[in-house]
Amino acid sequence: MTAPAIATVTGTVHPEDLGRTLMHEHLLIAYPGAESDTIRPGPSAEERFSICVDRIEEMKDLGFRSMLDPCPADLGRDVELMARVAQKTGFQIICATGLYKEAEGGAAYWKFRNAFSPSVEGMTELFVHELTEGIGSTGIRAGIIKVATGPGRMSDYERMVFEAAARASLATGAPITTHTDQGTVGDVQQRLLTELGVPANRIVIGHSCGTSDGEYHLTIARGGSYLGFDRFGLDMLHPDEERIRSLVRLLRAGAGDRVVVSHDSVWCWRGEPAPRAVLEALTETWNPGHFTLRIAPRLRAEGIAEEAIEALLVDNPRRFFAGEKLPPLS
Numbered sequence: 001m002t003a004p005a006i007a008t009v010t011g012t013v014h015p016e017d018l019g020r021t022l023m024h025e026h027l028l029i030a031y032p033g034a035e036s037d038t039i040r041p042g043p044s045a046e047e048r049f050s051i052c053v054d055r056i057e058e059m060k061d062l063g064f065r066s067m068l069d070p071c072p073a074d075l076g077r078d079v080e081l082m083a084r085v086a087q088k089t090g091f092q093i094i095c096a097t098g099l100y101k102e103a104e105g106g107a108a109y110w111k112f113r114n115a116f117s118p119s120v121e122g123m124t125e126l127f128v129h130e131l132t133e134g135i136g137s138t139g140i141r142a143g144i145i146k147v148a149t150g151p152g153r154m155s156d157y158e159r160m161v162f163e164a165a166a167r168a169s170l171a172t173g174a175p176i177t178t179h180t181d182q183g184t185v186g187d188v189q190q191r192l193l194t195e196l197g198v199p200a201n202r203i204v205i206g207h208s209c210g211t212s213d214g215e216y217h218l219t220i221a222r223g224g225s226y227l228g229f230d231r232f233g234l235d236m237l238h239p240d241e242e243r244i245r246s247l248v249r250l251l252r253a254g255a256g257d258r259v260v261v262s263h264d265s266v267w268c269w270r271g272e273p274a275p276r277a278v279l280e281a282l283t284e285t286w287n288p289g290h291f292t293l294r295i296a297p298r299l300r301a302e303g304i305a306e307e308a309i310e311a312l313l314v315d316n317p318r319r320f321f322a323g324e325k326l327p328p329l330s
């Protein structure tokens with residue numbers, strides 16, 4: 001049986017051709033409202049293009065061949081930019097359908113619409129369309145579904161998005177990747193999605209490295225989903241020191257086959273959601289080379305084998321997209 005082909009922004013690839021892959025980086029993010037800040041528009045389209053090409057070239061130099069940009073549909077997602085950059089660099093970029101958390105996404109639109117017809121149906125229809133037909137009139141298909149929760153609890157609106165995501169996943173076979181805040185609610189996300197019929201191994205619980213709670217990590221790992229340790233370099237939210245400690249603990253617990261790593265770095269913003277100097281200072285560690293250049297050596301120093309590190313970047317993304325079963329974890 002051959003694994004299903006994965007949609008990238010420039011055509012399909014087979015999981016075994018992904019190679020070294022980062023599972024959560026962003027070319028461009030725009031918070032809803034960025035368009036209102038007309039005196040701080042952010043970089044021009046040409047500047048955005050050249051910034052993204054430079055980042056990808058740096059990734060290629062480190063041996064990467066693929067990345068997932070899980071920007072949901074309501075967070076400034078620009079799949080034509082992704083396609084131009086992928087074409088120029090020969091890099092494989094997978095984009096997402098789906099919607100962001102209530103507090104920072106496009107909830108106003110979907111809540112308004114829900115007063116007239118159930119948005120869960122409208123969202124499902126949208127997700128399925130973007131996964132099978134394409135995004136807008138671009139013909140570019142999403143390869144994954146993105147869902148999100150805020151800190152501490154899942155809101156009713158977010159639950160609606162999760163239900164639509166589960167329906168779309170079951171209808172198309174597409175996997176799901178999530179956003180969590182402060183390392184909370186990932187266990188709730190996993191339970192809800194699996195109760196709705198999504199196989200646990202088709203889910204990445206994103207930003208799981210936002211907490212040092214080892215029981216939380218093991219609950220998700222034993223539940224058979226992937227954990228995203230995908231905010232390396234974002235010390236502002238949770239120190240790398242702690243992320244490394246938690247990751248090493250998971251690897252020693254035998255969960256090294258269900259962790260994916262990344263940075264959640266954002267290369268371009270629309271508007272200026274933080275002062276430019278702050279964003280520039282962040283990129284020192286918050287960039288796609290950080291794991292390879294600074295975190296992997298730390299893991300080696302902890303006695304983690306080279307193959308175990310490479311598995312996080314190659315085998316696990318491949319197995320996740322291929323939908324291969326994960327063995328039980330005690």
Ligand SMILES: [Zn+2]
Pocket residue numbers: 024026070264
């Ligand atoms: Zn992200």
